[in-house]
Amino acid sequence: MPETLMVALSELEKAYKKARQDAKFKKELKGLLALYAGRPTPLYLAKNLSKNNGPKIYLKREDILHTGAHKINNTLGQVLLAVKMGKKRVIAETGAGQHGLATATAAAKFGLTCDVYMGEEDIHRQSLNVFKMRLLGARVIPVYSGSRTLKDATSEAIRDWVTNVRSTYYVIGSVIGPHPYPMMVRDFQSVIGKETKSQILKYEGRVPDYLVACVGGGSNSMGLFYPFLKTRARLIGVEAGGFGLNTDKHGASLCRGRPGVLHGTKSYLLQDKNGQIKIAHSISAGLDYPGVGPEHSYLKDIKKALYVTVTDKEALEGFRMLSESEGIIPALEPSHAIYYAARRLAPKLNKNKIIVVCLSGRGDKDMDIIKENL
Amino acid sequence: MNRIDKKFKELKRREKKAFIAYIMAGDPSLSVTKKLILELERRGVDIIELGVPFSDPLADGPTIQKASERAIRNANVDSVFKLVRDIRLKTKIPIVLMLYYNLIFHYGLKRFVENSVRSGVDGVIAPDLPPEESKELRAITKEHGLAAIHLLAPTSSTERIKNIISASTGFIYYVSLTGTTGARSKLPKELSENLRKIKKMTKKPVCAGFGVSTSEQVKEIQRYADGVIVGSAIVKVIEKNIGKKNTVRKVGNFTEALCTR
Numbered sequence: 042m043p044e045t046l047m048v049a050l051s052e053l054e055k056a057y058k059k060a061r062q063d064a065k066f067k068k069e070l071k072g073l074l075a076l077y078a079g080r081p082t083p084l085y086l087a088k089n090l091s092k093n094n095g096p097k098i099y100l101k102r103e104d105i106l107h108t109g110a111h112k113i114n115n116t117l118g119q120v121l122l123a124v125k126m127g128k129k130r131v132i133a134e135t136g137a138g139q140h141g142l143a144t145a146t147a148a149a150k151f152g153l154t155c156d157v158y159m160g161e162e163d164i165h166r167q168s169l170n171v172f173k174m175r176l177l178g179a180r181v182i183p184v185y186s187g188s189r190t191l192k193d194a195t196s197e198a199i200r201d202w203v204t205n206v207r208s209t210y211y212v213i214g215s216v217i218g219p220h221p222y223p224m225m226v227r228d229f230q231s232v233i234g235k236e237t238k239s240q241i242l243k244y245e246g247r248v249p250d251y252l253v254a255c256v257g258g259g260s261n262s263m264g265l266f267y268p269f270l271k272t273r274a275r276l277i278g279v280e281a282g283g284f285g286l287n288t289d290k291h292g293a294s295l296c297r298g299r300p301g302v303l304h305g306t307k308s309y310l311l312q313d314k315n316g317q318i319k320i321a322h323s324i325s326a327g328l329d330y331p332g333v334g335p336e337h338s339y340l341k342d343i344k345k346a347l348y349v350t351v352t353d354k355e356a357l358e359g360f361r362m363l364s365e366s367e368g369i370i371p372a373l374e375p376s377h378a379i380y381y382a383a384r385r386l387a388p389k390l391n392k393n394k395i396i397v398v399c400l401s402g403r404g405d406k407d408m409d410i411i412k413e414n415l
Numbered sequence: 416m417n418r419i420d421k422k423f424k425e426l427k428r429r430e431k432k433a434f435i436a437y438i439m440a441g442d443p444s445l446s447v448t449k450k451l452i453l454e455l456e457r458r459g460v461d462i463i464e465l466g467v468p469f470s471d472p473l474a475d476g477p478t479i480q481k482a483s484e485r486a487i488r489n490a491n492v493d494s495v496f497k498l499v500r501d502i503r504l505k506t507k508i509p510i511v512l513m514l515y516y517n518l519i520f521h522y523g524l525k526r527f528v529e530n531s532v533r534s535g536v537d538g539v540i541a542p543d544l545p546p547e548e549s550k551e552l553r554a555i556t557k558e559h560g561l562a563a564i565h566l567l568a569p570t571s572s573t574e575r576i577k578n579i580i581s582a583s584t585g586f587i588y589y590v591s592l593t594g595t596t597g598a599r600s601k602l603p604k605e606l607s608e609n610l611r612k613i614k615k616m617t618k619k620p621v622c623a624g625f626g627v628s629t630s631e632q633v634k635e636i637q638r639y640a641d642g643v644i645v646g647s648a649i650v651k652v653i654e655k656n657i658g659k660k661n662t663v664r665k666v667g668n669f670t671e672a673l674c675t676r
Contacts, residue, residue, distance in 0.1 A: 043474045045568035045593050047545050047575065186480055187470065196473040203474070204594040206570060302517045303471060305543070315491040316521025317470040 042219045042305040046199075049206045054221040056126050061228070066125065073117045074232065077150070078107045080114075082233075084240035084397070089366040090379075095387045096394035099249070101237050103261065103401050104371060110402030111233060111261045112143035116212055118229035120147035123210035130154040130205070133212045134198040136163055136191030136257070137327035137374065138170025139402055140214030145179035155179040158198045160190040163326045170406050188320040191257075191330045195304050215258025216334030219305030223334050230264025237397055238268050245395055248272045253382045254399035255279045255374045256348065257292065257328035259337045261401035266346060275347065277386070278337060279377045281323030282350035290322035294333040295341050295348040301332075308335040324353035324410065325373035327402075349385075351377040357414055359383065360404065372402035373410065418509040418537045419562050419585040422461055423620045423641065433586075433642025434459060434633070434674035435622060436649055437513065439466040439482040441490030443657045445498050448490075450663045451653075456508045458671035464540070464644060467495050467514035474515075474542040476597025478647040481654065492522050496534040503535035511538040511564060511585070519552065528555045538562030538585040546575075546582040553582060564588050569609060576613060586620040589613060589640065591627065597647045598628035602635070610639035630673050645673060 042050065060066040074080040082102045091098045103111035116133075123131055131153050135141030141157035148155035157174055161183045164171050171181050187193040195217075202211040216223040216230075234252075241249055252269055254262035256278035266276045283291030291297065294309045301310035303318055311319040311331035321331040340346035351359070356373055359380030364370045371379060375398070382398045390396075404411070416424075426433055436455050440448050452463050468486035472479060490498075492514070499510055512531065519527050519541060531539065539561060544552070546565055556563040562585025567576060570593060580587060591606050592599065606623070613621050623636045624644025636643040652669045656662040 042545060043543055043568070043590075044545055044566045044575075044579070045570050045590060047568075048570045048572055186484075192471065196471050199473045200476070200595045206593055299521075302520050302543075304473070307520075310517070312517070312521065316518045317487065317491075318517070319470075 043203055045203045046206060050219055050221070056122060057221055057225050060122055060125060066121065070118055070121055073121070074114065078113045078117060079105060080232065081236045082106060084237055084244070087367050090363065090383055092387065094392050096390040096392060096396050098382055098387065099241065099395065099397045100400045101233060101265065101397060103233060103399060104369070104403035108139070108143045108146050109405060110139040110143070110372065111230060111264065112140045112214060113146065114232055114264065115214065115226050115229040115260065116140070116143040116147040119212045119225070120144065120151055120153065123153065123212070124151050126210065128208065128210035130209045131212050132156045132158065132198050132201050132209055133214060134158045134191065134194040135214065136194065136329055137325065138163065138167040138174065138406060139327060141174050141179070141181070142170050144212045145174040145177040148179065149177045156201070157181050158184050158194040158201070160184045160188065160194045162189040163191065166326050166410060167406055168409070190326070192318065192321070199304065215260040216263045216336060217258045217304060217306050217332060223306065223336055226260055227263045227267055227336060230260050231267045233261065233264035233399060234266060234268035237265060241395070241397065248274045249395040249397045251275045251277060251386060251394070251396045253277045253279060253378045253386065253396060255328060255377045255401065256295065256333060256337060257281065257330050257374065259334035261399050263334060263336060265399045270345065276340065276345065277381065278346055278348045279381045280348055280350045281325065281328035281377065282352035282355070283322040285352055286350060291350065292321035292323040292328045292330060293350045294331060295337060296350050303332050306332065306335050308333055308338040324356060324414070327374040328377065349381060351380045355380045360411065361415065369400070370404040371400055372404050373407045375399060375401045417560060417562055417585065418507060419462065419511070422509050423586065426461065432637035432640070433461040433620070433622060435462040435464055435624070435642055435644040436460040436670055437464040437466060437644060437646030438649060438653065439468060439479065439486045440495045440498060441468060441486035442482045442650070442653060443485060444489055445494060447662065449498060449502055451666060452502055452508070453506060454663045454667040455670055456506055458667045459674045460670060461642070462509045462511060464511045464513050464646070465495065467492060467512060467518060469515040469518055472515060474595055476595040476647060478598070478650050478654070479596050482650045492518055492527070496530050499536050500534040509537045510535065511540060511562070512536055513540045513542065516541045516544040524552050525555055528559050528561050531561050532559045536561065538564050540564045540566070540588060542566060546579050549582065566590050567613065569593055569603065569605065576616060580617045580619060583619060586622050586642065587613070587617065588644070589621055589623040590625045591623045592625055594625070596625055598651065599626035602626055602632055607639045614639065633673055648673070
């Protein structure tokens with residue numbers, strides 16, 4: 042990270058540590074999550090997806106949340122923190138637009154100015170979210186540099202922050218970026234795993250055998266995994282296989298990347314033989330990032346979590362499967378996790394096993410892409 | 416003695432301040448970069464800061480981002496080492512590499528430092544590497560006599576200033592403004608005050624850059640600092656003259672007017 046931001050990062054760390062122990066802050070956030078965002082979300086047993094004699098597949102329904110995805114868990118926390126820190130302006134990067142939308146939503150609620158950086162390519166792919174952000178009073182700033190997707194939007198947001206560091210709070214949307222962001226975003230998203238744990242204990246009297254979630258930057262998966270790290274549950278992160286790992290078009294930082302440093306994080310990164318960052322590809326804009334949260338890299342290295350990939354084509358199949366069998370239209374990101382759980386994992390397991398899949402968002406934003414591809 | 420230290424000593428003797436010019440290696444080609452370095456030296460530049468192109472230059476504004484995009488196909492760490500090795504037959508001008516940390520990390524820290532020194536590179540600046548993360552690199556640069564130049568920002572606390580001063584060798588790079596690289600018509604008011612404060616805290620040379628584009632700004636900074644760094648303004652002249660005749664001479668004219676007036 043540039044020196045200019047180092048003091049701001051340590052101020053943020055201090056403010057966050059204070060807030061984390063502040064009963065008032067916690068109560069306020071809990072209230073917002075319940076009454077504004079719609080928590081707790083159901084843990085739903087997808088009976089039709091769970092085939093006869095196969096394992097039970099539960100869905101953690103983050104798609105039901107306000108703004109349509111898990112992103113709001115984090116932005117409410119961070120924007121509330123920004124307010125406590127006396128900041129009047131927030132900025133964000135966004136890929137699929139879900140984090141931008143969730144930031145714009147929280148900013149509107151708290152009366153803050155909000156600028157969202159979005160790659161020009163993603164602005165085309167996710168025009169509905171762009172429109173929604175603008176309705177909420179946010180400015181969506183197109184990014185024309187590099188691959189014109191999430192990686193470049195993140196660089197541009199950092200450049201903005203370097204310039205306006207004294208007045209602006211940067212709301213990072215995933216478990217990436219410099220410390221304390223990966224920790225803070227993980228903590229705010231851990232509500233997913235905590236709820237899942239108490240729900241599954243109530244329904245089944247035990248922790249699940251498998252937890253499956255998609256991994257782009259890795260926030261919904263980290264949120265689901267984290268409260269289960271000390272349990273026997275097997276953790277599986279599903280990365281974007283794009284056109285396939287034997288091609289150059291995928292987003293599988295953990296499965297195919299090498300350690301590197303980008304956006305203030307040392308983690309697995311897609312890069313070429315010279316150390317230049319490669320352009321990631323996925324049918325889902327939210328998984329289109331060449332890096333991944335450093336804690337996922339750690340979980341991979343200590344073999345606590347397993348990381349696999351699902352291709353664009355398979356994700357579309359997962360999408361169709363869930364829509365048709367359960368009447369739930371998922372976003373393309375969790376469609377990767379659905380496909381893995383239902384098609385690769387479930388057939389190997391017997392009916393006594395339990396799988397929980399994080400359904401991180403709903404599919405409304407993806408309708409244009411679906412129309413083109415199905 | 417390192418060529419950078421020697422240069423500052425010599426400038427001090429002559430009661431002069433350093434003019435440091437930044438260009439991007441491989442913009443528009445490595446052979447032009449070579450000519451540019453020699454031309455800039457002839458025109459009065461004291462130290463060359465040579466950028467290595469990177470896919471994600473997050474501390475840079477639009478001018479250097481574009482230069483990076485133009486250069487990325489022409490240059491990598493190894494070809495820049497070769498360029499410096501070649502040019503060392505013709506010049507002793509101090510050359511400092513400015514590159515993002517992933518390029519160093521990917522290349523391997525020890526190998527990077529060894530090959531830098533072997534090629535005739537005098538120092539390294541990684542704009543995204545704060546001192547708390549640079550301990551390993553610093554230990555190696557120290558062992559091999561490569562200068563490790565750290566950046567100071569207007570937002571740095573007094574404690575950080577102290578740490579950065581002690582971590583830096585060669586010179587200390589003061590970032591004149593909160594923002595990315597790129598020409599600005601005005602520099603912040605507190606610049607001279609901040610430079611005076613930092614100068615009081617160290618005997619190491621302090622040079623300021625970011626935003627500098629006019630000879631007035633150059634002179635103003637040279638009053639308070641030991642040197643001034645100009646990048647985007649020069650890169651812009653390169654950009655404007657790509658494919659035209661006399662690119663090198665035009666860049667030379669522009670730079671000479673900046674540094675000697």
